[in-house]
Amino acid sequence: MRTILIIDDNxxxxxxxxxxxxxxxxxxxxAASPDVGLELLSRTPVSLVVADMNFTADTTSGAEGxxxxxxxxxxxxxxxxxxxxxxxxxxxxxELVKAGAADYLAKPWDDAKLLATVENLLELAEASRxxxxxxxxxxxxxxQLAARFxxxxxxxxxxxxxxxxxxxxxxxxxxxPVLITGPNGAGKERIAQIIHVNSAVKAxxxxxxxxxxxxxxxxxxxxxxxxxxxxxxxxxxxxGRFEQADGGTLFLDEIGNLPxxxxxxxxxxxxxxxYQRLGSNRIRKARVRVxxxxxxxxxxxxxxxxxxxxxxxxxxxxxxxLPPLAERIDDVDALAEAFLExxxxxxxxxxxxxLHQHSWPGNVRELKNVLERARLLCREAxxxxxxxxxxxxxxxxxRSLDDPSREAVxxxxxxxxxxxxxxxxxxxxxxxxxxxxxERFGIAGDKPDSR
Numbered sequence: 001m002r003t004i005l006i007i008d009d010n011x012x013x014x015x016x017x018x019x020x021x022x023x024x025x026x027x028x029x030x031a032a033s034p035d036v037g038l039e040l041l042s043r044t045p046v047s048l049v050v051a052d053m054n055f056t057a058d059t060t061s062g063a064e065g066x067x068x069x070x071x072x073x074x075x076x077x078x079x080x081x082x083x084x085x086x087x088x089x090x091x092x093x094x095e096l097v098k099a100g101a102a103d104y105l106a107k108p109w110d111d112a113k114l115l116a117t118v119e120n121l122l123e124l125a126e127a128s129r130x131x132x133x134x135x136x137x138x139x140x141x142x143x144q145l146a147a148r149f150x151x152x153x154x155x156x157x158x159x160x161x162x163x164x165x166x167x168x169x170x171x172x173x174x175x176x177p178v179l180i181t182g183p184n185g186a187g188k189e190r191i192a193q194i195i196h197v198n199s200a201v202k203a204x205x206x207x208x209x210x211x212x213x214x215x216x217x218x219x220x221x222x223x224x225x226x227x228x229x230x231x232x233x234x235x236x237x238x239x240g241r242f243e244q245a246d247g248g249t250l251f252l253d254e255i256g257n258l259p260x261x262x263x264x265x266x267x268x269x270x271x272x273x274x275y276q277r278l279g280s281n282r283i284r285k286a287r288v289r290v291x292x293x294x295x296x297x298x299x300x301x302x303x304x305x306x307x308x309x310x311x312x313x314x315x316x317x318x319x320x321x322l323p324p325l326a327e328r329i330d331d332v333d334a335l336a337e338a339f340l341e342x343x344x345x346x347x348x349x350x351x352x353x354x355l356h357q358h359s360w361p362g363n364v365r366e367l368k369n370v371l372e373r374a375r376l377l378c379r380e381a382x383x384x385x386x387x388x389x390x391x392x393x394x395x396x397x398x399r400s401l402d403d404p405s406r407e408a409v410x411x412x413x414x415x416x417x418x419x420x421x422x423x424x425x426x427x428x429x430x431x432x433x434x435x436x437x438x439e440r441f442g443i444a445g446d447k448p449d450s451r
Contacts, residue, residue: 002122003027003045007037007068008052008084013107017050020111026118034068041075047125048102048118053085053092069096078128080121084109102418120443121418128414138162145169150197154190155338158328164191164320171318172198177270179255179315180293182322185365188293189253191320196249201289204248209241211262212254219262221278224269230279242275242286249289255315256296256307267311290315325360325367329426332356335364339371344381351383357425358390406441409434413443 002025006017009032018028029044031037034055041049049072053065065085072081080102097104103117142162145151149169156162171178172195180188189208196206214222221231225240241250252258258266269275270290274283292315301307325331332355336347347355351374360366374387408427416422424434437443 002047003029004118005029005031005037005040005044005046005049006051007031007034007049009033009055010052013052013084020115021118024115024119026122034064034071037068038071038075041072041079046079048121049079049081050084050118051081053083066092066096069099069101073100078125080125082114082117082121123410123443124414124418127410131411131414141166150194152190152193152197154187154194155334156328156331157334158330160323160328161331164322165194167318167320168194169198171195173200174318175200175289176317177315178291178318178320180291180320180322181295182293183295183324183363185363186322186324187364188322189251191322192249192251192291192293195291196251196289199249199289201248205245206249206251207241207245208251208253210253212257214258214262216259216261219259220265223262224265224275225277227277227279230277234279237277240275240277242269242288243284245288247287249291252290252292254294254296255292256294256298256301260306260308263308263311267308267314270311270314325363329356331364332360332367335367336371339368340375340383343375345375345378345383346381347383348385350385351388353422354385354388354390406443409437409441409443 004021004026006014006028008014008017008030011032014028014030014032018030021028029040029046031040037049037051040046051065051068051072055064055068065083069081069083072079077100081100083096083101083104085107094104102121105114105117138157138159142156145166149172151165151169154165156165168178168191178192178195180191182188192208193206196202209222211219217231220226221234221238221240223240223242225243226234226238228234228236252266265275269286273286275286276283298307298312298316302309302312333352336352336355340346355367362369370388370390371383373389374383378384378387409423412423412426413420416426420434420438427434429437
């Protein structure tokens with residue numbers, strides 16, 4: 001049962017509000033003074049407070065009501081408070097709303113507006129509690145995962161990242177090839193390292209090679225090695241990356257850039273475990289776990305004739321899709337705190353909000369560089385928006401939120417403290433688009449032009 005506390009010294013007001021709320025399945029507790037109200041709050045859980053502003057003979061100052069509001073905020077900063085009065089100076093009410101009051105309604109109140117406000121706040125409070133429970137459960141899962149596996153210092157908070165990390169740990173002990181997909185700078189190599197250090201070959205080397213940086217004429221020699229004189233300028237034998245990774249893991253980054261000739265030889269290694277150095281007839285055995293990564297659309301490259309389909313299926317026994325940072329925005333806060341840890345510098349609320357709005361085309365790598373710049377430029381150890389050097393550029397909506405559900409809208413409003421503009425940004429919507437969805441879902445809120 002949802003419970004509201006009404007604090008008002010007028011018995012008629014308490015009775016009228018209690019009846020109104022009871023007709024809508026809302027339980028009401030009443031208190032005739034601030035002291036009684038605070039005492040009730042100390043021993044009874046409530047979801048919302050409706051508080052009068054005037055309890056003294058001086059009916060226009062609202063001083064006692066303001067003191068009550070601040071006392072409630074001190075006890076429970078997240079508890080919504082609706083201010084209700086006929087006499088208080090408007091400036092006082094406005095200041096309290098700026099300080100965190102949920103709303104201000106004048107007596108005599110409009111039943112429909114009051115109920116709409118209350119229902120909206122109760123739903124937001126429930127969504128906030130659900131979000132808090134999910135965060136607690138997510139933290140518990142993360143701690144359990146970190147206790148069982150070496151996560152290589154990976155910092156994350158988003159559900160999407162958690163899914164990738166959990167799967168990486170689950171498949172680490174197998175010898176199956178893994179293809180890690182995602183944009184540049186998203187952290188694909190870190191995922192590969194997690195797989196390696198939790199694998200059966202963790203005692204062996206972890207060798208990473210960027211296939212995009214290999215000249216096409218030297219790609220085979222780099223991967224498989226070469227004998228002296230095997231190609232122009234080759235004066236001595238050289239080991240390839242497969243030999244260097246013997247007994248461990250070979251991570252082929254940007255695999256989509258491997259030349260077709262190299263793709264053929266790589267496919268043979270994966271199928272038979274055999275390879276030869278360039279310029280040699282000796283068969284060597286590859287004893288490596290092969291992981292690969294790409295930011296390319298390999299299926300499209302197959303259709304274009306630039307990547308072998310049989311190699312794709314050999315590499316892609318298990319695929320881990322790491323989304324861009326803009327689609328796991330919860331990671332931004334966690335990463336920012338990690339990057340600034342021990343620096344003595346912190347983010348202002350405005351700078352943090354700008355980090356949430358940015359589209360992060362460079363992903364985690366860009367975030368790290370932005371914060372390093374801001375750390376060097378900020379004054380008084382507090383990073384301001386100007387220190388970040390970012391243009392205000394709303395991030396794209398996550399694919400799963402192109403048409404957010406009612407629950408997603410409520411959760412976004414709860415995270416944003418009821419601020420529609422901030423909730424709209426987190427959902428990748430305009431304010432007007434979010435208002436339309438709120439109206440469609442029956443979520444009460446101020447109209448765009450009402451204030």
